[in-house]
Amino acid sequence: MPPSLLILSVLMLTVVGALPVRAADLEAGRRKAEPCGACHGADGNATIVGMPSLAGQPAWFTHWALIKFRDGRRKDPVMSPFAANLSDADMADLSVYYAAQPPRRRPQVVxxxxxxxxxxxxxxxxxxxxxxxxxxxxxxxxxxxxxxxxxxxxxxxxxxxxxxxxxxxxxxxxxxxxxxxxxxxxxxxxxxxxxxxxx
Ligand code: HEC
Ligand code: HEC
CATH class of the missing domain: 1.10.760.10 (Cytochrome c-like domain)
Structure with a gap:
Protein backbone atom coordinates (compact mmCIF):
# COMPACT_ATOMS: atom_id res chain seq x y z
CA MET A 1 0.00 0.00 0.00
CA PRO A 2 1.47 3.46 -0.83
CA PRO A 3 2.37 5.50 2.28
CA SER A 4 -0.25 8.22 1.61
CA LEU A 5 -2.98 5.60 1.45
CA LEU A 6 -1.71 4.02 4.63
CA ILE A 7 -1.86 7.33 6.49
CA LEU A 8 -5.41 7.87 5.24
CA SER A 9 -6.32 4.36 6.37
CA VAL A 10 -4.95 4.91 9.84
CA LEU A 11 -6.87 8.17 10.10
CA MET A 12 -10.04 6.34 9.09
CA LEU A 13 -9.47 3.90 11.94
CA THR A 14 -10.13 6.64 14.44
CA VAL A 15 -13.32 7.79 12.69
CA VAL A 16 -15.18 4.55 12.07
CA GLY A 17 -15.02 3.10 15.57
CA ALA A 18 -17.81 5.13 17.18
CA LEU A 19 -20.63 2.92 18.43
CA PRO A 20 -23.97 3.58 20.08
CA VAL A 21 -22.91 2.94 23.66
CA ARG A 22 -24.46 2.66 27.04
CA ALA A 23 -22.18 1.62 29.92
CA ALA A 24 -21.37 -1.99 29.12
CA ASP A 25 -21.73 -4.52 31.94
CA LEU A 26 -18.92 -7.03 32.33
CA GLU A 27 -20.83 -9.31 34.72
CA ALA A 28 -23.82 -9.41 32.38
CA GLY A 29 -21.33 -10.18 29.60
CA ARG A 30 -20.03 -13.18 31.53
CA ARG A 31 -23.58 -14.62 31.77
CA LYS A 32 -24.40 -13.84 28.16
CA ALA A 33 -21.16 -15.55 27.05
CA GLU A 34 -22.24 -18.94 28.43
CA PRO A 35 -23.70 -20.22 25.12
CA CYS A 36 -20.55 -19.06 23.30
CA GLY A 37 -18.18 -21.07 25.51
CA ALA A 38 -18.77 -24.39 23.77
CA CYS A 39 -16.89 -23.10 20.74
CA HIS A 40 -14.86 -20.08 21.90
CA GLY A 41 -13.92 -21.39 25.39
CA ALA A 42 -15.54 -20.24 28.66
CA ASP A 43 -13.07 -17.34 28.98
CA GLY A 44 -12.75 -16.73 25.25
CA ASN A 45 -9.64 -18.89 24.86
CA ALA A 46 -10.75 -21.43 22.26
CA THR A 47 -9.04 -24.81 22.05
CA ILE A 48 -10.80 -26.21 18.97
CA VAL A 49 -8.57 -26.04 15.89
CA GLY A 50 -9.87 -23.47 13.40
CA MET A 51 -12.00 -21.68 16.02
CA PRO A 52 -11.03 -18.06 16.84
CA SER A 53 -10.16 -17.05 20.40
CA LEU A 54 -11.96 -13.91 21.59
CA ALA A 55 -10.01 -13.27 24.83
CA GLY A 56 -8.16 -9.96 24.87
CA GLN A 57 -9.74 -8.67 21.66
CA PRO A 58 -10.41 -4.92 21.58
CA ALA A 59 -14.09 -4.43 22.56
CA TRP A 60 -14.77 -2.37 19.43
CA PHE A 61 -13.55 -5.16 17.18
CA THR A 62 -15.77 -7.80 18.82
CA HIS A 63 -18.77 -5.47 18.84
CA TRP A 64 -18.38 -4.69 15.13
CA ALA A 65 -17.83 -8.36 14.25
CA LEU A 66 -21.12 -9.24 16.00
CA ILE A 67 -23.00 -6.42 14.27
CA LYS A 68 -21.71 -7.66 10.91
CA PHE A 69 -22.78 -11.26 11.65
CA ARG A 70 -26.22 -10.00 12.75
CA ASP A 71 -26.85 -7.83 9.70
CA GLY A 72 -25.37 -10.39 7.26
CA ARG A 73 -22.39 -8.35 6.08
CA ARG A 74 -20.26 -11.17 7.49
CA LYS A 75 -21.61 -14.70 7.05
CA ASP A 76 -20.70 -18.03 8.58
CA PRO A 77 -23.14 -20.95 8.77
CA VAL A 78 -21.94 -21.93 12.26
CA MET A 79 -21.51 -18.48 13.81
CA SER A 80 -24.23 -16.32 12.23
CA PRO A 81 -27.18 -17.89 14.13
CA PHE A 82 -25.55 -17.01 17.47
CA ALA A 83 -25.46 -13.30 16.58
CA ALA A 84 -28.93 -13.16 14.99
CA ASN A 85 -30.84 -12.38 18.20
CA LEU A 86 -28.29 -10.32 20.12
CA SER A 87 -29.30 -6.75 21.04
CA ASP A 88 -26.83 -3.85 20.89
CA ALA A 89 -26.63 -4.02 24.71
CA ASP A 90 -25.86 -7.78 24.58
CA MET A 91 -23.06 -7.10 22.10
CA ALA A 92 -21.61 -4.33 24.26
CA ASP A 93 -21.64 -6.56 27.35
CA LEU A 94 -20.10 -9.52 25.51
CA SER A 95 -17.40 -7.31 23.99
CA VAL A 96 -16.21 -5.85 27.28
CA TYR A 97 -16.31 -9.30 28.88
CA TYR A 98 -14.02 -10.82 26.23
CA ALA A 99 -11.74 -7.75 26.16
CA ALA A 100 -11.13 -8.25 29.90
CA GLN A 101 -10.12 -11.94 29.61
CA PRO A 102 -6.35 -12.59 29.44
CA PRO A 103 -5.47 -14.27 26.13
CA ARG A 104 -3.47 -17.50 26.38
CA ARG A 105 -1.12 -19.21 23.96
CA ARG A 106 -2.83 -21.87 21.86
CA PRO A 107 -1.40 -25.37 21.73
CA GLN A 108 -0.26 -25.32 18.09
CA VAL A 109 2.88 -26.15 16.17
CA VAL A 110 4.31 -23.42 13.94
C1 HEC B 1 -4.95 -0.16 7.34
C2 HEC B 1 -5.02 -0.98 8.53
C3 HEC B 1 -4.64 -2.46 8.42
C4 HEC B 1 -3.51 -3.00 7.85
C5 HEC B 1 -2.36 -2.29 7.16
C6 HEC B 1 -3.60 -4.43 8.08
N1 HEC B 1 -4.75 -4.74 8.76
FE1 HEC B 1 -5.37 -6.61 9.24
N2 HEC B 1 -7.14 -5.85 9.87
C7 HEC B 1 -7.48 -4.51 9.92
C8 HEC B 1 -8.87 -4.37 10.32
C9 HEC B 1 -9.63 -3.06 10.51
C10 HEC B 1 -9.36 -5.69 10.50
C11 HEC B 1 -10.80 -6.10 10.83
C12 HEC B 1 -11.53 -6.09 9.52
C13 HEC B 1 -12.93 -6.65 9.55
O1 HEC B 1 -13.83 -5.94 9.93
O2 HEC B 1 -13.09 -7.82 9.15
C14 HEC B 1 -8.24 -6.60 10.22
C15 HEC B 1 -8.34 -7.99 10.29
C16 HEC B 1 -7.27 -8.85 10.13
C17 HEC B 1 -7.33 -10.29 10.32
C18 HEC B 1 -8.54 -11.10 10.78
C19 HEC B 1 -8.44 -11.42 12.25
C20 HEC B 1 -9.73 -11.81 12.93
O3 HEC B 1 -9.65 -12.27 14.07
O4 HEC B 1 -10.80 -11.66 12.35
C21 HEC B 1 -6.09 -10.79 10.04
C22 HEC B 1 -5.64 -12.23 10.10
C23 HEC B 1 -5.25 -9.65 9.68
N3 HEC B 1 -6.00 -8.50 9.73
C24 HEC B 1 -3.91 -9.73 9.34
C25 HEC B 1 -3.19 -8.68 8.76
C26 HEC B 1 -1.91 -8.83 8.11
C27 HEC B 1 -1.11 -10.11 8.01
C28 HEC B 1 -1.56 -7.59 7.60
C29 HEC B 1 -0.37 -7.22 6.75
C30 HEC B 1 -0.27 -7.93 5.50
C31 HEC B 1 -2.63 -6.67 7.97
N4 HEC B 1 -3.58 -7.36 8.67
C32 HEC B 1 -2.65 -5.33 7.65
C33 HEC B 1 -6.64 -3.45 9.63
C34 HEC B 1 -5.42 -3.57 8.97
C1 HEC C 1 -21.15 -23.57 17.47
C2 HEC C 1 -19.91 -22.81 17.57
C3 HEC C 1 -20.00 -21.32 17.90
C4 HEC C 1 -20.72 -20.73 18.93
C5 HEC C 1 -21.61 -21.38 19.98
C6 HEC C 1 -20.41 -19.31 18.84
N1 HEC C 1 -19.52 -19.07 17.82
FE1 HEC C 1 -18.62 -17.28 17.38
N2 HEC C 1 -17.64 -18.14 15.83
C7 HEC C 1 -17.75 -19.46 15.45
C8 HEC C 1 -16.99 -19.68 14.23
C9 HEC C 1 -16.84 -20.96 13.47
C10 HEC C 1 -16.42 -18.42 13.90
C11 HEC C 1 -15.53 -18.09 12.69
C12 HEC C 1 -16.42 -17.61 11.57
C13 HEC C 1 -15.65 -17.24 10.35
O1 HEC C 1 -14.81 -18.03 9.90
O2 HEC C 1 -15.88 -16.14 9.81
C14 HEC C 1 -16.84 -17.49 14.93
C15 HEC C 1 -16.45 -16.15 14.98
C16 HEC C 1 -16.79 -15.27 15.97
C17 HEC C 1 -16.30 -13.92 16.09
C18 HEC C 1 -15.27 -13.25 15.17
C19 HEC C 1 -13.88 -13.52 15.74
C20 HEC C 1 -12.74 -13.03 14.91
O3 HEC C 1 -11.62 -12.98 15.44
O4 HEC C 1 -12.91 -12.72 13.73
C21 HEC C 1 -16.88 -13.37 17.20
C22 HEC C 1 -16.67 -11.98 17.75
C23 HEC C 1 -17.74 -14.38 17.77
N3 HEC C 1 -17.66 -15.53 17.02
C24 HEC C 1 -18.49 -14.20 18.93
C25 HEC C 1 -19.37 -15.16 19.43
C26 HEC C 1 -20.28 -14.91 20.54
C27 HEC C 1 -20.36 -13.63 21.33
C28 HEC C 1 -21.00 -16.07 20.73
C29 HEC C 1 -22.12 -16.33 21.74
C30 HEC C 1 -23.22 -15.38 21.70
C31 HEC C 1 -20.51 -17.04 19.77
N4 HEC C 1 -19.55 -16.44 18.99
C32 HEC C 1 -20.95 -18.35 19.68
C33 HEC C 1 -18.43 -20.45 16.12
C34 HEC C 1 -19.26 -20.27 17.21
Missing amino acids: DAAKAAAGKELATLHHCTSCHRGDLSGQNQVPRVAGQDLEYLRKLLRAYKAQTAGDLEGLMTQAAQPLSEADIENLAHFMASLAPAPAP
Missing part, protein backbone atom coordinates in the same frame (compact mmCIF):
# COMPACT_ATOMS: atom_id res chain seq x y z
CA ASP A 111 7.06 -23.68 11.36
CA ALA A 112 10.02 -21.51 12.47
CA ALA A 113 11.28 -20.78 8.93
CA LYS A 114 7.82 -19.70 7.75
CA ALA A 115 7.36 -17.55 10.88
CA ALA A 116 10.72 -15.82 10.24
CA ALA A 117 9.74 -15.08 6.63
CA GLY A 118 6.33 -13.85 7.85
CA LYS A 119 7.95 -11.46 10.30
CA GLU A 120 9.69 -9.65 7.45
CA LEU A 121 6.49 -9.54 5.42
CA ALA A 122 4.59 -8.03 8.37
CA THR A 123 7.00 -5.07 8.37
CA LEU A 124 7.10 -4.80 4.57
CA HIS A 125 3.30 -4.71 4.29
CA HIS A 126 2.75 -2.39 7.30
CA CYS A 127 0.63 -4.95 9.16
CA THR A 128 2.10 -3.58 12.37
CA SER A 129 0.89 0.00 11.66
CA CYS A 130 -2.71 -0.99 12.22
CA HIS A 131 -2.42 -4.16 14.36
CA ARG A 132 0.36 -2.55 16.52
CA GLY A 133 3.97 -3.67 16.85
CA ASP A 134 3.14 -6.72 18.96
CA LEU A 135 0.02 -7.42 16.83
CA SER A 136 -2.20 -7.06 19.92
CA GLY A 137 -4.76 -4.94 18.02
CA GLN A 138 -6.51 -1.65 18.82
CA ASN A 139 -9.98 -0.17 18.39
CA GLN A 140 -11.63 -2.05 15.48
CA VAL A 141 -8.36 -3.78 14.52
CA PRO A 142 -8.20 -7.32 15.97
CA ARG A 143 -5.46 -8.96 17.97
CA VAL A 144 -3.85 -11.47 15.61
CA ALA A 145 -0.85 -12.45 17.79
CA GLY A 146 -1.27 -16.02 19.02
CA GLN A 147 -4.57 -16.57 17.16
CA ASP A 148 -5.35 -20.00 15.68
CA LEU A 149 -3.14 -20.80 12.68
CA GLU A 150 -5.90 -22.24 10.48
CA TYR A 151 -8.22 -19.36 11.26
CA LEU A 152 -5.56 -16.77 10.39
CA ARG A 153 -4.87 -18.49 7.08
CA LYS A 154 -8.59 -18.76 6.29
CA LEU A 155 -9.26 -15.08 7.04
CA LEU A 156 -6.29 -13.80 5.01
CA ARG A 157 -7.44 -15.87 2.04
CA ALA A 158 -10.96 -14.46 2.43
CA TYR A 159 -9.73 -10.83 2.52
CA LYS A 160 -7.60 -11.51 -0.54
CA ALA A 161 -10.65 -13.01 -2.31
CA GLN A 162 -12.70 -9.97 -1.15
CA THR A 163 -15.30 -12.20 0.53
CA ALA A 164 -14.52 -11.47 4.20
CA GLY A 165 -17.19 -8.84 4.91
CA ASP A 166 -14.54 -6.36 5.95
CA LEU A 167 -15.87 -3.45 8.04
CA GLU A 168 -14.49 -0.54 6.01
CA GLY A 169 -12.36 -2.30 3.40
CA LEU A 170 -8.97 -1.54 4.96
CA MET A 171 -8.02 -5.15 5.52
CA THR A 172 -9.27 -6.31 2.14
CA GLN A 173 -7.05 -3.64 0.62
CA ALA A 174 -4.08 -4.68 2.78
CA ALA A 175 -4.40 -8.32 1.63
CA GLN A 176 -4.43 -7.64 -2.12
CA PRO A 177 -0.62 -7.74 -2.67
CA LEU A 178 -0.22 -11.02 -0.73
CA SER A 179 0.61 -14.25 -2.56
CA GLU A 180 -0.51 -17.64 -1.23
CA ALA A 181 3.05 -18.19 0.07
CA ASP A 182 2.97 -14.79 1.82
CA ILE A 183 -0.33 -15.73 3.48
CA GLU A 184 1.14 -19.01 4.68
CA ASN A 185 4.25 -17.32 6.11
CA LEU A 186 2.29 -14.47 7.73
CA ALA A 187 -0.13 -16.94 9.33
CA HIS A 188 2.76 -18.86 10.90
CA PHE A 189 4.33 -15.61 12.13
CA MET A 190 1.11 -14.36 13.77
CA ALA A 191 0.40 -17.77 15.32
CA SER A 192 3.94 -17.94 16.74
CA LEU A 193 3.60 -14.74 18.81
CA ALA A 194 2.70 -14.66 22.48
CA PRO A 195 -0.78 -13.09 22.67
CA ALA A 196 -0.77 -9.79 24.56
CA PRO A 197 -4.11 -8.11 25.34
CA ALA A 198 -4.96 -4.99 23.31
CA PRO A 199 -4.45 -1.66 25.17
